[in-house]
Amino acid sequence: MLYPKNSVDKLGFTEIKELIKAHCLSEMGQQMVDKIQVMSNYDLIYKFLNQANEFKNILVNDAALPIHHFFDIKSLANKARIEGVFLSEEEFYQVQASLQTVFAVIAYFSEREGLYPNLEALFEHLPIEKAILKKIDAVIDAKGKIRPNASRELNEITMGIAKAEQEARKKIDQIFKAASGSGWTADGSLTVRDGRLCIPLLAENKRKLKGFIHDESASGQTVYMEPEEVFTLNNRVRDLEFERRREIVKILTTLTDELRPYTPLLLSYHGLLTKLDFVRAKALFAIDIEAEMPQVVNEAKLKLFNARHPLLFLNFKSEQKTVVPLNVQIDEGTRIIVVSGPNAGGKSVCMKTVGLLQMMVQAGLLIPAAEASEVGVFKQLFVDIGDDQSIESDLSTYSAHLSKMKTFVEDASGKTLVLIDEFGTGTDPQFGGPIAEAVLESLNHKKVRGMVTTHYSNLKIFASNTEGIENASMLFNNVEMKPLYRLEIGKPGSSYAFEIAQKIGLPQNVLNLAKNKISEGQKKVDTLLVDLEREKREIFETKQKLDKQQRRVNELQAENEKLKSYLDENKKVLIREAKDQAKNIILNANKLVENTISEIKSSNADKETTRNLRENLNIELKKNTVKVEPVKPNPAADEELKPGDWVKLTDSETTGQVIELIRDNVVIAIGDLRTVAKKKRVIKVSRSSVPKDIRKSFNSHTSDFASFSPEIDVRGMRTEDALHAIEKLFDRALMMGFSNLKIIHGKGDGILRKMIRQYLKKYDQVDRLEDEHADRGGDGITYAYLK
Numbered sequence: 001m002l003y004p005k006n007s008v009d010k011l012g013f014t015e016i017k018e019l020i021k022a023h024c025l026s027e028m029g030q031q032m033v034d035k036i037q038v039m040s041n042y043d044l045i046y047k048f049l050n051q052a053n054e055f056k057n058i059l060v061n062d063a064a065l066p067i068h069h070f071f072d073i074k075s076l077a078n079k080a081r082i083e084g085v086f087l088s089e090e091e092f093y094q095v096q097a098s099l100q101t102v103f104a105v106i107a108y109f110s111e112r113e114g115l116y117p118n119l120e121a122l123f124e125h126l127p128i129e130k131a132i133l134k135k136i137d138a139v140i141d142a143k144g145k146i147r148p149n150a151s152r153e154l155n156e157i158t159m160g161i162a163k164a165e166q167e168a169r170k171k172i173d174q175i176f177k178a179a180s181g182s183g184w185t186a187d188g189s190l191t192v193r194d195g196r197l198c199i200p201l202l203a204e205n206k207r208k209l210k211g212f213i214h215d216e217s218a219s220g221q222t223v224y225m226e227p228e229e230v231f232t233l234n235n236r237v238r239d240l241e242f243e244r245r246r247e248i249v250k251i252l253t254t255l256t257d258e259l260r261p262y263t264p265l266l267l268s269y270h271g272l273l274t275k276l277d278f279v280r281a282k283a284l285f286a287i288d289i290e291a292e293m294p295q296v297v298n299e300a301k302l303k304l305f306n307a308r309h310p311l312l313f314l315n316f317k318s319e320q321k322t323v324v325p326l327n328v329q330i331d332e333g334t335r336i337i338v339v340s341g342p343n344a345g346g347k348s349v350c351m352k353t354v355g356l357l358q359m360m361v362q363a364g365l366l367i368p369a370a371e372a373s374e375v376g377v378f379k380q381l382f383v384d385i386g387d388d389q390s391i392e393s394d395l396s397t398y399s400a401h402l403s404k405m406k407t408f409v410e411d412a413s414g415k416t417l418v419l420i421d422e423f424g425t426g427t428d429p430q431f432g433g434p435i436a437e438a439v440l441e442s443l444n445h446k447k448v449r450g451m452v453t454t455h456y457s458n459l460k461i462f463a464s465n466t467e468g469i470e471n472a473s474m475l476f477n478n479v480e481m482k483p484l485y486r487l488e489i490g491k492p493g494s495s496y497a498f499e500i501a502q503k504i505g506l507p508q509n510v511l512n513l514a515k516n517k518i519s520e521g522q523k524k525v526d527t528l529l530v531d532l533e534r535e536k537r538e539i540f541e542t543k544q545k546l547d548k549q550q551r552r553v554n555e556l557q558a559e560n561e562k563l564k565s566y567l568d569e570n571k572k573v574l575i576r577e578a579k580d581q582a583k584n585i586i587l588n589a590n591k592l593v594e595n596t597i598s599e600i601k602s603s604n605a606d607k608e609t610t611r612n613l614r615e616n617l618n619i620e621l622k623k624n625t626v627k628v629e630p631v632k633p634n635p636a637a638d639e640e641l642k643p644g645d646w647v648k649l650t651d652s653e654t655t656g657q658v659i660e661l662i663r664d665n666v667v668i669a670i671g672d673l674r675t676v677a678k679k680k681r682v683i684k685v686s687r688s689s690v691p692k693d694i695r696k697s698f699n700s701h702t703s704d705f706a707s708f709s710p711e712i713d714v715r716g717m718r719t720e721d722a723l724h725a726i727e728k729l730f731d732r733a734l735m736m737g738f739s740n741l742k743i744i745h746g747k748g749d750g751i752l753r754k755m756i757r758q759y760l761k762k763y764d765q766v767d768r769l770e771d772e773h774a775d776r777g778g779d780g781i782t783y784a785y786l787k
Helices: 013-021 027-034 042-061 073-080 089-111 117-123 131-137 152-181 203-208 228-288 310-318 347-361 397-411 429-445 457-465 497-504 508-516 520-602 607-623 692-707 719-736 751-761
Strands: 191-193 196-202 211-216 222-227 302-307 326-330 336-340 380-384 416-420 449-453 469-477 482-489 646-649 655-662 665-670 673-678 682-685 711-713 740-744 766-771 781-786
Touching (some): 013 228, 013 310, 027 228, 042 117, 073 089, 152 228, 191 222, 196 203, 196 211, 211 228, 326 347, 326 482, 347 380, 347 416, 380 397, 397 416, 457 469, 497 508, 520 719, 711 719, 719 740, 751 781
Parallel strands (some): 336 469, 416 449, 711 740
Antiparallel strands (some): 191 196, 196 222, 211 222, 469 482, 646 682, 655 665, 665 673, 766 781
């Protein structure tokens, strides 16, 4: 259920349908697009999405589907049902072309059986009756004209017409030649008048030939005459043409009678072509907006990754711009998201993107979001966007909003998605804010899912203190004073009213006057929001840098793996070559020994000969002897290792100091890092061989380790400074192997505690967070236990 009915227009769904219609090949397909509706039946939604996705795969990855002709054969089938009515040549041609398309499509999917199951289901029980096509092919040719040999009578008539036309032409050529020789004709050649071939005669010579005058020139000096002999022949041709027309009607009537029993099947074929055109248009539109099929679940939830508004995407695409993607999650834990932030910061676009993509999925359309996105099914979609004031209904802007709120509160349920833009506006903020908060509380109590946008501080505070409701903000660059169009979940956003007014050029005295009119508490809240905004942006930029570094590390790792694989393969090749070479050496040695023995025997063991043969054997032995480089003794390597010793890893030039010995393993400190290596992978080196800068650095780290305390007091600090200090402490604690941190932040309003805990929860290394014992500070102190 959609409420109100104009939600499809407010969210842009009507424009989506018009863009899909532009891809349809037939009017029937366009009519089917007009009938697209938001559904709540999970099985139907899943089927329609799969059909569109399969057709998209065909368009992108497979041979083209043989769809060439789409005609409205439904109207032709209904016409053929009537006794005594016949289809024309053009109408039979449309039936013929449509049947050829149907059978070609069925053959296409038969060759790919099982690849596109949801598209195959469109014609699963559809009988293939090619007898219809054969009957039409026997009468209608490929150009849509009736064949001359469609019947014996038609063939004879056609031949008679050709013969009569030939005789008439021959006769008129003879007469024209004779008249020209006599000088009776005007300048020019034979011409056609009233469908008859005529001779142009000078007016004074018109009585010199017998015939029928069809026309004369504007000046009256030339008449156009059909000779008497030719007139008779042409009349014969016309009579034959009438006979031909009667015979054609007879053939078409007979063919229509033969087609009549198949009209139900023709209507089924029409339905198949219409559906194919419809699904094809949806797939083409999906390619235009770079859409994918999300994971569809039969629950009231959604999780969008890299989602983009399709209309905004197409607009930016034409201007070669990029849409900032949206990541958002609405589920049982986070039911309602309250989005705040500056004007023109993208709040409404963000909400409309969620609403439009949800509407598209439930209408069976692919969406421009990552395949990993998860979209559920909502029974109701309630939308309050824009101004619906009505003079006729005596409704003001705020009255129209309240009328919708009444319906939302009464009819919404846990399977309803509610979208409200500029929640609470239109009346005095002193009263509009509390009313909006009460409506929001009522919707949350009914487990409604949704997204609202607002500038009201009371709604931001309510969201931060209420389970099931989550704050979110559109990020804003408060240095360059421009929106970043990026949604951040977990914190409210400032409206940046004063900053934007200052940038626009509002006089400073007016700004100062305005600032003096707001309360100190509101000033603090807005300042806190601005600080949080800047902090979030810095964290995001840092994360981007880390992601870039991680990608580089992954690339280097992949290169190393590739190099290792290459070296392993080369090692195998070298061993194989060495074995072959050794085999050849042994074979040659055997031959040499056999030859030597043979020569000794043949020379009767002559001493000189024997000595020469032995020298030859020694020479060959030296040729195949590998010289072994002497290993330089390392006296330090044999010494027993102990904590404090300097060592070097054998497979690299890395030097470090032994921290601890555990069985066959050595814990080594290398700068800020700690690593564990096998004893056999390290060799002891003298202290003097270690560079001074490394020794100096290690002494510094050792003293740091001794003086390090896993406790920090951030009371009185600004949030940004506190988190920065905690981050440094957290990094050092991880490097030095501490198991927990103690953070003293105080109680106050609990804002600093909440921000610190949200910050620490992002790290996988944090196992759990706990309060201090109530007698020793309670929730004013947080213990972070590390894995």
